[in-house]
Amino acid sequence: MPPPRTRGTALRHRLAELRGPDVPAKALDARALAALAANPGCARRAILDGAGVNKAALASALGSPSAFGQSQFALTRGNAFEAKVKADGGAELLRLVHEKLDRSAEPPVEARVPDLTATGPRGRTARTELELREATAHPGAWTLLDHPMLALDVAGSPAFLEPDAVVVHPDGSWTVVEIKSFPLLDGSADPAKVGAAARQAAVYVLALEELAARLGAEPEGGTARLGAEPEGDAAPLGAEPEGGTARLGAEPEGGAARLGVEPEGGAARLGAEPEGGTAPLGEEGDARADGTGVPVPRVRHRVLLVCPRDFSNLPAASAVDIRKQRAVTARQLARLTRIEDVADALPEGTCFSPELPAEALAAAVESVPATYAPECLSACELAFHCRTRSRQEGAVTSLGRPVRAELGGLTTVEDVLAAARGEAGDPDDPAVAALRRAAALRAEALEAACR
Amino acid sequence: MSLISTLARLEAVSTGRAQPAATVRHRHLGDRPLVFVPLTTAGEAGAPLGALVGTDRDAPRLLAVPQPRDRDLRFAFLAELADVVLPYVDSYADAVEAAERTETDPETGKRVKVEVDLCADAPQLIVPSRAGIDLVRLLGRSMRFRRTAEQDPEAPYPAPPRVPLLGRWLTHFGERARVPGSSLLLAMTDVLGRHWVTGQSTLEDQHLGALLAWIDPPQGVTGAEAALRAELERDAQGQLTCPPAGPATDPAFDNKLLAPAIERYDRARTALSAAEDGLEADDRLGALSAAEREIRDLVLSRTRPTWDAVWRGLDLLRELPEGARVEERWTRDRWSFTGHRDRVLAGEPPQPRRDDAVTAANKLATREREQARLEAQEALDDPLVMAGRRLSGEAFAGEVTDVVMAYSEGKRPSPRPLVTVRTDDRPYLGERTKVYRSLGGKPQSAEFVADEEDGALVVLRILDKMGRGKEPEPGSVPEKGDRICFTLFEHEQRGGAKLPDPEETPWTHGGPPGEAALEAADPVTEEDVL
Numbered sequence: 017m018p019p020p021r022t023r024g025t026a027l028r029h030r031l032a033e034l035r036g037p038d039v040p041a042k043a044l045d046a047r048a049l050a051a052l053a054a055n056p057g058c059a060r061r062a063i064l065d066g067a068g069v070n071k072a073a074l075a076s077a078l079g080s081p082s083a084f085g086q087s088q089f090a091l092t093r094g095n096a097f098e099a100k101v102k103a104d105g106g107a108e109l110l111r112l113v114h115e116k117l118d119r120s121a122e123p124p125v126e127a128r129v130p131d132l133t134a135t136g137p138r139g140r141t142a143r144t145e146l147e148l149r150e151a152t153a154h155p156g157a158w159t160l161l162d163h164p165m166l167a168l169d170v171a172g173s174p175a176f177l178e179p180d181a182v183v184v185h186p187d188g189s190w191t192v193v194e195i196k197s198f199p200l201l202d203g204s205a206d207p208a209k210v211g212a213a214a215r216q217a218a219v220y221v222l223a224l225e226e227l228a229a230r231l232g233a234e235p236e237g238g239t240a241r242l243g244a245e246p247e248g249d250a251a252p253l254g255a256e257p258e259g260g261t262a263r264l265g266a267e268p269e270g271g272a273a274r275l276g277v278e279p280e281g282g283a284a285r286l287g288a289e290p291e292g293g294t295a296p297l298g299e300e301g302d303a304r305a306d307g308t309g310v311p312v313p314r315v316r317h318r319v320l321l322v323c324p325r326d327f328s329n330l331p332a333a334s335a336v337d338i339r340k341q342r343a344v345t346a347r348q349l350a351r352l353t354r355i356e357d358v359a360d361a362l363p364e365g366t367c368f369s370p371e372l373p374a375e376a377l378a379a380a381v382e383s384v385p386a387t388y389a390p391e392c393l394s395a396c397e398l399a400f401h402c403r404t405r406s407r408q409e410g411a412v413t414s415l416g417r418p419v420r421a422e423l424g425g426l427t428t429v430e431d432v433l434a435a436a437r438g439e440a441g442d443p444d445d446p447a448v449a450a451l452r453r454a455a456a457l458r459a460e461a462l463e464a465a466c467r
Numbered sequence: 468m469s470l471i472s473t474l475a476r477l478e479a480v481s482t483g484r485a486q487p488a489a490t491v492r493h494r495h496l497g498d499r500p501l502v503f504v505p506l507t508t509a510g511e512a513g514a515p516l517g518a519l520v521g522t523d524r525d526a527p528r529l530l531a532v533p534q535p536r537d538r539d540l541r542f543a544f545l546a547e548l549a550d551v552v553l554p555y556v557d558s559y560a561d562a563v564e565a566a567e568r569t570e571t572d573p574e575t576g577k578r579v580k581v582e583v584d585l586c587a588d589a590p591q592l593i594v595p596s597r598a599g600i601d602l603v604r605l606l607g608r609s610m611r612f613r614r615t616a617e618q619d620p621e622a623p624y625p626a627p628p629r630v631p632l633l634g635r636w637l638t639h640f641g642e643r644a645r646v647p648g649s650s651l652l653l654a655m656t657d658v659l660g661r662h663w664v665t666g667q668s669t670l671e672d673q674h675l676g677a678l679l680a681w682i683d684p685p686q687g688v689t690g691a692e693a694a695l696r697a698e699l700e701r702d703a704q705g706q707l708t709c710p711p712a713g714p715a716t717d718p719a720f721d722n723k724l725l726a727p728a729i730e731r732y733d734r735a736r737t738a739l740s741a742a743e744d745g746l747e748a749d750d751r752l753g754a755l756s757a758a759e760r761e762i763r764d765l766v767l768s769r770t771r772p773t774w775d776a777v778w779r780g781l782d783l784l785r786e787l788p789e790g791a792r793v794e795e796r797w798t799r800d801r802w803s804f805t806g807h808r809d810r811v812l813a814g815e816p817p818q819p820r821r822d823d824a825v826t827a828a829n830k831l832a833t834r835e836r837e838q839a840r841l842e843a844q845e846a847l848d849d850p851l852v853m854a855g856r857r858l859s860g861e862a863f864a865g866e867v868t869d870v871v872m873a874y875s876e877g878k879r880p881s882p883r884p885l886v887t888v889r890t891d892d893r894p895y896l897g898e899r900t901k902v903y904r905s906l907g908g909k910p911q912s913a914e915f916v917a918d919e920e921d922g923a924l925v926v927l928r929i930l931d932k933m934g935r936g937k938e939p940e941p942g943s944v945p946e947k948g949d950r951i952c953f954t955l956f957e958h959e960q961r962g963g964a965k966l967p968d969p970e971e972t973p974w975t976h977g978g979p980p981g982e983a984a985l986e987a988a989d990p991v992t993e994e995d996v997l
Contacts, residue, residue, distance in 0.1 A: 083699070085718035088726055090510030199512035201608065202820045326989050327512055327609050390668035400699070407691070412477065416668040419473050429480050436474055450858075454470040457854040464850045465490035 030359050031067040036369025041068025043137075044175035046219040047212075049168075049345070051395045056348045059358045060386035061396055066170070066355035069368045071397035077370040077377055080404060082397035094197040098180060101195055101322055101331045105129050106160040106181070112333040113183050113191060113320055114158075121186045127158040132165070137176040140165035149231050151184040152313045159184035166223040170349065179220040189314040190228070192220045193322060200323040200332045210321065210336065217319040218341035222349070224315045232312025317342065358384065389417050423447060469855040472664050480666035483689030485681040489662045490851050492787040495650040495797035497591040501555050502527070502777050504595055504770045505602055507714040508535040509721055513605040515544050516716070516725075517766030520551050524778040531766040533732045533759045538624060545610060546627035553629055555590055556636055560808050562587040589797075589804035592640050592652045593781070595675050595712035595773050600654050602714045604641030610634025611817040612988045624991050635817050639807045642818070646834055648796045648841035651804065655780045656712070662787060666691055674698060675776050676709035682783060710769045712776070724765055732758040790848035791908075796841070819986055824976035825969045832963050840960045847905055847958060856954065857892045864952035865890030867945045868924065874937075882939045885916065888925045894955060896925065902953040906932055906943065910958040927953070 035041060044065060055061060064071055075082045101109050110124035128151065134143040144164040151159035161182040167174045181193040194217045198209045318335045325332035366380050381401070388402040388411070396402075406414040410429040413420045424447030426432045435441030436455040441448040475486040504527075505518040517531035528551055532544045566585035569578050594600055611634030616625035644652040660672050665681035672678050676697035681690035697709040706724070707717050716725070735755040742748035822830065846853045846862065856862040869887040874880035896902075896915040903910040911932040918925050933939035945951050970979045 085722075087509035087716070087718040087721035089508050089721055093510035197510055201512070201605075324512065328990070390670040393670065410480075414668070415473075415476050415480070415666075416670065419476065419668075422470055422473055429477050432474075432477050433481055436477075450470055451474065454474050454858055457858055458471050458474060458851070461850040461854040462487065462490070 027356055027359065031355075034063070034067040034359065034362070034366060034368055035069055036367050036371065039070075039369050042070040043068070044170055046177050046179075046216045049170065049175065049177075049219045049349070052345075052348050055387060055389065055392060055395070056351055058387045058392075058396075060381065060384040060398070060402070062355050063358045063362075063384055064368065064398070067359075067368070070370065073370040074368055074377065074381075075397045075401055077372070077374060078381065078398075078401050079374055080398075080400035082400065084397060090197070097197045097324055097329060097331075098195045100329060102162060102181070106162065108331060109181065109193065109322065110158055110160060110183065112322060112331065113185075113193070116320060116333050116335045117191060117316065117318060118185050118187075122156075122158075124158040127160050129160045129162060132161060132163065137165055137167075141167045141176065145227060145231075148182075148184065148190070148227065148313070152188045152190075152231065155188045156186050158186060166220065166227065168219065168223040168226065168349075177220055177223050179217075182220075182224065183320075184313075185316075187314075188311065189316055190224055191316045192217050192224065192319040194319060195322045198323060199326060200334065201326055203334075205323055205334075211341075213321055214319070214336050214338045214341045215345065217321075217336070218338045218345045221315055221317065221319065221338060221342050222346055228313040228315050387413075389413055390415075391417075423451075426451075469858060471851075471855045471858060475664040476666060479664055479681065479690070483666070483691055484684065485663040485665045485690060487662070487851065488660075488664045489787070489845075489849050491790040491849050492784055493661060493790050493793060493845050493848065494648075494653060494658050494784075495591070495789070495793050495800070496781065496784060497588065500591040500593045500781070501552065502593045502774065502781075503552075503599070503603070504712075504773045504777065505599060505606075505714045506716055506766060506770060507602065509715060509718070511535065513602055513609070513714070515541065515606075517544075517763070517770065518548065519767070519770040519774045520548065522555065524774075527771075527774055529763060529767050529770075531759075531763040533762045534729060534736075542624075542627055542630070545606075545630045545633065549627070549629040549633040552633055552636065559586055559588055559590045559804065563805075584805065585798075586801050586805045586808065589651060589801045591650060593777060594652070594654055595777050596656045596673060597654045598714055599712070600641065600644050600652060603637050603644075603652060607634050607636070607638030607641050608820075609989075611638055612820075612986055614988050619988075622988070631817065632811070635811060636807075638818050639803075642830075643800065643803055645830075646803075647838040648844075649800050649803070649837070650797060651800045655777050658784060659780050662784065665694070667694060671698075675712040675773065675780070679776055679779060679783075683779070710772055712773045713770070716769060720765075720769060725762075728758070728762050728765055732762060734758075790845070792844040792848050796844070799837075816986065823969060823980040824972050825966055825980075828966055828976075832966075836960045836962060839956075843954075843956055843958050843960070846954065846956075853952065853954075856956075857894075857952075860893055860895040861956055862952060862954040863888070863890045863892035863894040863925065864950065865892070865925070867947050867949045867951060870944065870947055873928070880937065882929075882933050882937065882944070884929050884933075884939065884944050886913070886927050886929060886945055887919075888927065888951065888953075889923060890925060891923075893922060894925075894953075896955075900955065902927065902955055903958055904951055904953045905958065911943070913953065 032041075048065060052061065052065065064074070072082050072084070106127060106129055107124075110127050114121060114123055130147045130150075132140060132143050132147065134140045144161065144166065147159070147161060147164075151157075151161075161184070163178055163180065164182050166177045166179065168177055169175075179192050180195040183191045183193060185191065194213050196209065196213050198206055317339045318337050320333050321336045322331050322333045324330065362383055366383055368377065368380055370377070372380070381398075382405075386398075386402045386405075388399070388406040390403075392399040392402060403414060412423055412427055412429060412432060420427070423432055424445065426435055426441070426447060431440065432451065435448045436451045438452060441451075443449060443452070472488055475488060479486045499522050501520065501522050502524075503518060503520045506516040508514045508516045514535045515530075515532055516535050517529070519527040519529055521527040528547075530544050530547050532540050534540055563584040564587050565582055567580045568583050570581045571577070572579045592603070594603060610626070610630050613626035613631045613634065614622040615628050615631060616622065617628065618631075619625070640652040643649050644654075656673055656675050656678055659675075659678055659682060660669065663682045665672055665678060667677065667681065671694075674694075674697065677694035680693035680697045684690045684693040700708045701719075702708055704723065705719050707719070710720065711717055732755070735751065735758040739748060739751040739755050742751050846856050853862055853864075857864060865888040867886055868889050871885040871887075873883050873885050875883045894902075896918065898915070900915040901912055902915060903912050905911075909932060911929065913927040913929045916926040916928050929944060933943040967973070972979050
């Protein structure tokens with residue numbers, strides 16, 4: 017087994033160099049992680065996000081500032097609504113969880129709402145872990161974790177995530193709660209916004225599952241070490257099935273198995289890595305161990321989305337199935353690990369510090385290929401810069417992915433127009449033949465209209 | 468998107484100007500459309516901040532809500548909006564013409580012709596963008612269940628008198644906008660995007676300023692440069708020089724200009740209510756109206772550029788000649804307007820929150836049928852659209868090279884001439900595929916017989932529209948040398964199978980809707996936003 021820790025340290029070091037000296041890493045939040053799913057093929061975005069580069073600052077330094085911003089009205093309203101939902105020790109919130117997700121359980125009368133304050137994200141993560149373990153170990157009661165903090169290992173550096181709330185059910189399972197301020201009008205909401213919320217929640221679910229696997233493995237002594245390794249820098253997701261395998265190996269035979277656990281765990285891990293995202297899906301069904309072992313807490317794949325009802329400020333909730341988003345995000349995160357390869361391909365001394373002069377930065381950014389498409393405009397701070405470049409190159413993708421798809425091997429505007437005019441291109445190529453036909457028909461129609 | 472429009476897009480990139488996507492105008496534009504440029508407050512479910520509205524491009528009516536969280540001010544806004552929109556709508560309700568409609572006689576069950584009124588023209592609402600259409604629908608939904616003091620003296624926050632009626636009309640406009648080809652409520656970006664293709668993606672075309680910059684760039688500037696400026700240029704204060712068409716505002720505007728102004732307004736209001744004597748109150752009232760004026764100016768500064776842009780778009784569209792079949796589709800809009808006018812007059816309750824099964828199925832069937840109709844009619848009206856259909860093998864054009872008279876077999880032989888057409892197109896013709904051409908506005912059908920010379924010659928048998936006699940009527944059969952165009956799609960759409968009456972709804976679809984219950988108003992709370 018290669019020593020992951022050293023490899024990881026080297027990568028971390030390399031990423032810090034890319035970020036520039038004394039530039040703090042910009043923590044990846046769930047929204048940014050989820051946005052990766054929009055354009056996973058973009059090496060530029062992957063390396064900049066992986067290295068924790070502040071892309072907004074970078075875009076400004078490049079002279080194409082991003083146009084993202086949040087209105088303070090939206091912010092105030094969002095906070096006020098969340099406070100209302102969580103008022104009274106989360107009584108209303110828990111009632112909604114009970115009603116929408118877990119009607120067979122005892123109705124929540126008295127719920128534990130542990131205090132999660134601690135210093136620093138690491139402290140808060142530890143605190144959250146402690147409380148989750150506590151709540152899961154004593155089933156039969158409802159627990160509401162208000163703004164817990166979760167760590168998810170993304171390509172070698174931990175990303176700290178803060179869900180709006182996590183609820184522990186009496187049966188010990190966990191539910192992610194997302195509170196949003198767009199309205200649920202007559203029972204339906206804007207699908208684009210619900211989709212974004214689901215992608216965000218999926219990231220939280222992944223982080224929780226990693227934690228659950230770790231907790232489940234822990235009391236087994238020997239396996240605890242295996243479970244603790246998920247910082248194992250290479251594959252954050254590889255860690256998940258690993259938790260699963262260790263558990264399976266450990267449980268049925270009790271003590272005898274423990275001896276066999278370590279090597280087996282190691283082997284399973286190698287095998288599990290490439291599958292990354294798909295393996296954990298099967299996990300849900302057998303989340304509870306049969307027999308003597310300690311149960312791995314189940315993370316529910318239906319999250320609760322809480323929105324204002326109609327035009328009021330009253331909360332309404334809906335269960336959202338996020339299995340698909342979870343699978344997609346898991347796969348993208350697994351792919352993210354390839355930033356190591358991207359980093360290796362960069363020229364020595366590349367640095368994205370916003371303090372560098374614009375030309376040097378432009379050259380650095382240029383050294384990583386991007387796959388710009390108009391969809392980037394709503395998801396990436398660097399989009400305007402990439403768009404300018406894409407347009408300068410005459411790339412047809414800057415007009416939209418469907419445009420590109422129609423044109424076969426022709427990728428630049430000039431190539432296409434030359435082929436359409438009959439100046440270039442192989443007439444036997446079906447794409448070229450269709451283009452010429454289209455150009456002729458268009459010219460004929462326009463001429464007819466002029467007459 | 469067809470390859471032809473993709474090609475046009477690329478040409479737009481290389482020429483720096485938008486290229487035509489249509490040679491005629493495919494949407495109706497009335498003589499006196501009502502333009503509505505609304506703004507909303509971020510974070511609230513469409514809480515209005517202000518609007519410009521009116522039929523006169525030089526004299527828009529400015530509406531503003533100085534504190535969007537205040538219910539009374541929001542109601543005042545809606546009441547004012549009703550004062551503009553309802554008289555405009557009413558002005559079309561009275562001029563009627565006689566028309567015929569087939570209805571099922573309730574006693575005999577037969578289809579009979581009934582003489583009814585049809586409004587001679589209908590109102591037309593224009594908003595800047597697609598998000599504006601959504602807001603119209605949302606405003607309609609928020610208002611139509613409201614109760615006025617007259618309807619329900621117990622209502623905790625009674626709405627001003629005409630607001631529920633405005634809600635019903637806006638709901639009707641919003642619903643009608645979902646029917647393909649309708650023109651009662653139009654989004655300017657959609658209509659412009661239908662008639663021109665720009666050198667940017669359709670996503671970027673949603674920005675009205677950028678879209679217009681491509682279609683009609685200022686002197687000496689390419690469309691690309693002008694569009695970039697419209698998208699991103701900011702003034703010394705960091706504000707966009709071409710504000711977004713709304714209804715959402717730019718966050719920089721919210722944070723830097725609007726929020727402080729609203730805060731000043733709130734302070735002035737608090738000060739006024741704390742005034743101790745008349746003299747002080749007078750002063751403070753002055754301060755309050757100054758603060759209100761400031762917000763009105765801010766709203767005007769964000770909506771006026773969009774208002775002007777919408778009218779410029781209308782000018783550009785009016786330069787195109789109207790398509791031949793646009794009038795027919797507008798007549799359907801007039802029917803829809805007349806129908807809703809009658810429902811309102813008859814005192815029917817507002818549109819329900821959810822449609823029952825039969826209504827929903829009818830709506831879907833209508834939209835599908837209208838979509839097919841729109842596609843066929845646009846192609847017949849516009850050679851450029853037809854070119855796209857020809858490219859995709861759904862139509863073909865060419866010259867008649869030969870006509871051979873032939874007759875059907877049977878007791879009374881009818882003419883069935885065989886026409887040979889030389890074409891460069893490659894239509895998807897199978898054995899006896901039916902094809903249609905437009906003959907004096909009516910479709911004449913033919914069937915495919917054979918092709919020769921590897922598809923360059925198509926032999927067709929003409930089937931109808933030749934009169935009753937043995938010899939075809941003059942002009943009804945193409946002659947040698949004619950250039951004609953046949954389509955593989957039908958020109959007129961038939962309705963689908965009839966749906967059962969609502970009382971006959973099968974249990975699979977929820978069963979009969981039962982007694983129509985009056986929908987309750989939305990419960991109002993202290994913190995409503997709309």
